[in-house]
Amino acid sequence: MATMTMAKALNAALADAMLDDERVVVFGEDVGQLGGVFRITDGLQARFGDKRCFDTPLAEAGIVGFAVGLAMSGLRPVVEMQFDAFAYPAFEQIASHVAKLRNRTRGALSVPIVIRVPYAGGIGGVEHHCDSSEAYYAHTPGLKVVTPATVEDAYSLLREAIEDPDPVVFMEPKKLYFSSAEAELPARTAPFGTAVVRRAGTDATLVAYGPAVPVALEAAEAAREEGWDLEVVDVRSIVPFDDATVTASVRRTGRCVVIQEAQGFAGVGAEIAARVQERCFHALHAPVLRVAGLDIPYPAPMLEHTHLPSVDRVLDTVARLQWDDQPDSRWVAA
């Protein structure tokens, strides 16, 4: 057991994967000598050489398309998009090739690549550096989309992503890079397709993923004062999604709030809310509520706290879970 940051765990996962599998190559912008702007690839080039870990021309479609070609040749590329919004130039390569190549060729070709995307905000970053882009990928069949909220999950999910026969968009919550925890590496936590109950509770279920998980846990703590015992489920694996764990939890508690940092409209939280209300309808004492980022472009640093789902906003929402079993006045009015 050692205390380490999520950044270090990710770095270790890459190093261990490169050690275990010669086919693994890591590339992108500034991942070589610099070790990435967040140092996730720190030391890899020195240790494995500049053929295993290298910098590319500054072009994201090029990076992803190059990875597709490398995968066709039998390699296992792990590419870094420097920031969330800077993966957008690669969108066509991701949506039309990475996601579809296996299906188009009936499995003759596959694309076992990992696209690492540092995403979301809370770090005082300027425009284009804090987008929550997971829904774009989750809505694209053929991609797997996972996002860690703990140090051990960061290691384990990344190892699994690299081993996965399918393309994985690996969403890394920037604000958690330097959060640290006790971790025993090489850790292997629950596999893809598994959500985990981070905190057991009886009164309501908070469903969250990535950067929203710590917020959910904090809110659950604070809720005790209000007399609510909240369960917190960490989704971890957006695609494939773990209906069983989420559904079981909500059936137990009878109430649910879905929390995401991304702008709410047509986001992953909408999908989760829609699934839960369908599967838990008769167990629900209140509608499934959502806490999400505002439906605005990510704000400038000094205003981001207004945008981000806060503990207060979560608690306000929990308070609207009709504990008196009375309809929500806001909607009765309408």
Added chain:
Amino acid sequence: MATMTMAKALNAALADAMLDDERVVVFGEDVGQLGGVFRITDGLQARFGDKRCFDTPLAEAGIVGFAVGLAMSGLRPVVEMQFDAFAYPAFEQIASHVAKLRNRTRGALSVPIVIRVPYAGGIGGVEHHCDSSEAYYAHTPGLKVVTPATVEDAYSLLREAIEDPDPVVFMEPKKLYFSSAEAELPARTAPFGTAVVRRAGTDATLVAYGPAVPVALEAAEAAREEGWDLEVVDVRSIVPFDDATVTASVRRTGRCVVIQEAQGFAGVGAEIAARVQERCFHALHAPVLRVAGLDIPYPAPMLEHTHLPSVDRVLDTVARLQWDDQPDSRWVAA
């Protein structure tokens, strides 16, 4: 009153807009002499000259970015993406500039452009020609997203899109291009932000948009035999969304099925289902159910009918609306 196709109505909307407003310019791939592969720009170059309607180099990011610059100079560009999947190369320009420029500059610059996207399938098109990409745009704050399902709406919504001070992604359901109806032009139907009840009913509400609207109407007709009187709401305007009309309908009927052609996961239908269950919880006799495309890459022509929401699939889903007020056996088991 004359019978005309949706394609003709769109063509008329472009022509009338160019006539009324000198600042309107139309460009893209093959929109000039050819009049577009679907002939939506047919005759515009001959009528307004090759400075008002012109072909560009074959580059979608270029087309959209060029439109941003033209808008900055005071023009009102209307651009055509030849097919849904071929707008993906422009994703960065759309998400990072078109959607954000007004906000970034506190309104000093705006982007009153229209991005026309022929989308969805049902036309026997090969891969990359039938994607339903509306959710990518609807999830991007700063964009408006509308989609017509009727001939008059095609004209009216396109005129309004061109007049709108904000960027509009105008989603044109390919399979309806050559559907025709009586239409009186210049028609002005309900404005952006308004959903319309296409068929009144008392037992359940079918919420649909674009290519799914005719399916919903057909299903509603067929449902009469089964003794169900279904209401059909055409969303029309995905962003901004009309909560009032949808909510009022579901409160009346107490049951709701949301229909979309796009793959279901994290799509617009999920957003609608999440909103409806939150706002209508106490009026619902059953969970809000969804009928969507399968979570797969759009299939080859000979298999597309299996993918597309069919009348039968809609009816099967309506049948699961717990008419006996018994829980859905599928989920009780789980």
Added chain:
Amino acid sequence: MTTTPQAVRRASPRTRRKATPAAPDPSAGLLPQAEPVRLLNPDGTPLPAREDYPEPPVEALREMYRRMVVGRRFDVQATALTKQGRLAVYPSSRGQEACQVGGVLALRDTDWVFPTYRESMALTARGIDPVEVLTLLRGDWHCGYDAAARHTAPQCTPLATQCVHAAGLAYGESYQGRDTVALAFIGDGATSEGDFHEGVNFAAVFKAPVVYFVQNNKYAISVPLSRQTAAPSLAYKGVGYGVPSDQVDGNDPVAVLAVLTRAVEHARSGKGPFLVEAHTYRMEPHTNADDQTRYRDAEEVEAWRDRDPIARLEAYLRDRGVLDDAAVAVIADEAEAYAAALRDRMNAQPAVEPLSLFDHVYAEPTPQLVEQREQVRAELAAAREEEGDA
């Protein structure tokens, strides 16, 4: 402003040196020749032999002729199949046979081809079953052939995206010690896409063994070349990446094979990518669905008949005495038989399995897909029952 004085002081002593003498032209060896390479006149009479592009062996040219003839017959047949409703759509490459076949003949079977939707003839020339070539356009699946086994990527529709894949594949192969070359076909219009730029640049920076083969057929659907570029010719794009480039008469089969052969050698020898622009012309509309009368007139098309690549090569081979009426007839018969067999096989309705939609989205279907597959399975069963009742 403390830095200035000291900077000046420091600057003085060291910088009295002369400006370095003018270097040799840095673009030397990267720019194409001003005129497209040509080894045959349009009538098939040979032009003087040249050092830089030695003429390919005559057997290769004879084989090229054979595949061009069969390819054209296939192409004509495919267009006919659209009229009979057997194909949803077909983009003909008639007129581009020299490029389609040359692009494949210059390669080994272990080399990789990155074709576009336009390359049906290249695929048949590569020996791929014509029915598998037409699967995409027939509509029973996307890619009909075994891309891995044939070292041939699925035909690429998102324009220019294959330019990047070719760079990656080629680099990956050489990284693993194999001397594979990748040849990426691309159209004139597609060179305007960002992915062309990024792909060629990646290949150049990583010295990947790729041949970028631009078939400049003058149109992108209806859009003429003048709307794609203001460059003297597309081959002038290479120097901007440090990639040697050349242009060739795309309707001169001998020149096309000669230039591509050298380009492939260049790539295989570890010198990095090579860019070839072939000036050619598609004799048919963009696809059977296209109305070319809207953007070009019959005379323009007519004029290109005089530059027919097959007639040109045939005349030359007859002249060389390696082809006679009998041989031409044999090849013509082969082509007829090829087309007849294709026609028959395409008349059979292909079997499609709806549940196969779930087989290759992922290596293993997700729980969500399993759920959806069960739903479809139930629907199909119900449908069968109804039919049963009926």
Added chain:
Amino acid sequence: MTTTPQAVRRASPRTRRKATPAAPDPSAGLLPQAEPVRLLNPDGTPLPAREDYPEPPVEALREMYRRMVVGRRFDVQATALTKQGRLAVYPSSRGQEACQVGGVLALRDTDWVFPTYRESMALTARGIDPVEVLTLLRGDWHCGYDAAARHTAPQCTPLATQCVHAAGLAYGESYQGRDTVALAFIGDGATSEGDFHEGVNFAAVFKAPVVYFVQNNKYAISVPLSRQTAAPSLAYKGVGYGVPSDQVDGNDPVAVLAVLTRAVEHARSGKGPFLVEAHTYRMEPHTNADDQTRYRDAEEVEAWRDRDPIARLEAYLRDRGVLDDAAVAVIADEAEAYAAALRDRMNAQPAVEPLSLFDHVYAEPTPQLVEQREQVRAELAAAREEEGDA
């Protein structure tokens, strides 16, 4: 195979003509000179005057010097503000003053500038309030200045995307009968992006009056130029678009202004875009947050001090007798005052209004945004109450 014989027959008569005589070099006038244009030696001593790039008027050079000195002082101050936590981050362009100021001096106020995050000095040189220039990096909003009024696009972070906007803006202006020129700044690394390719190509095809000004400072954060291109130099990309191009010593202020002046004239005169590559160097890390020791050594940076653009111009102007100690001191004082005023104003915490988040997403907020604004309004009220109670 009926077509071949007749095609041959048709071909024969008409195609006996000779191959056309070799045309003049099509790349003439499009390629850059083999060596960067230079009018001053690094020590400021003048090189022989040249026809193609006449030296700018000395008043312009003196003004250029002034803005470079003030710009550098601003830049140093901004870096200092990051240490005091007044700026989240700052990308310095120290060392690139000749390019930053030259790019702006070559333009009219009615021309448009498309800056990147690197161009803070260009913005101050354009007369934009330094506090407004720093709004983005201070974090109270995205773009701090009135982009429309200043004919200056917001600083662009998504690399190379501005290349396309510049083409559109410039074309739109000329379309509306205005003789506006657009100048787009772009870095060496960003030339690898597809949008560079698409932007320059659009400008070329539409003959848009744009100057693409590449500041090749040798690095993209930590990535050296050798990983961006294998081309002799970035200026060689122009010919591939039919765009005349040249390269200049980016630390020679006189040459930079001379070359940009001609490039702007070229664009304004309706000849279409012009591509300029300036060879320069950033003396500071990519941003204050960057650790440059990981990718370049001190000697490399040191060596560039000898090419300091300010010292170079100062030496030359003193030599020309248009600048003396007194004048230098006055300008230095002006720079100090400028920096002091900036420091003071940046010490005040800017007022931010949370509800303004909803003001500019759309011209009118959607019902969903109105709902969310009410929610935030309520939260703020509740928070104020709590504070009240506390």
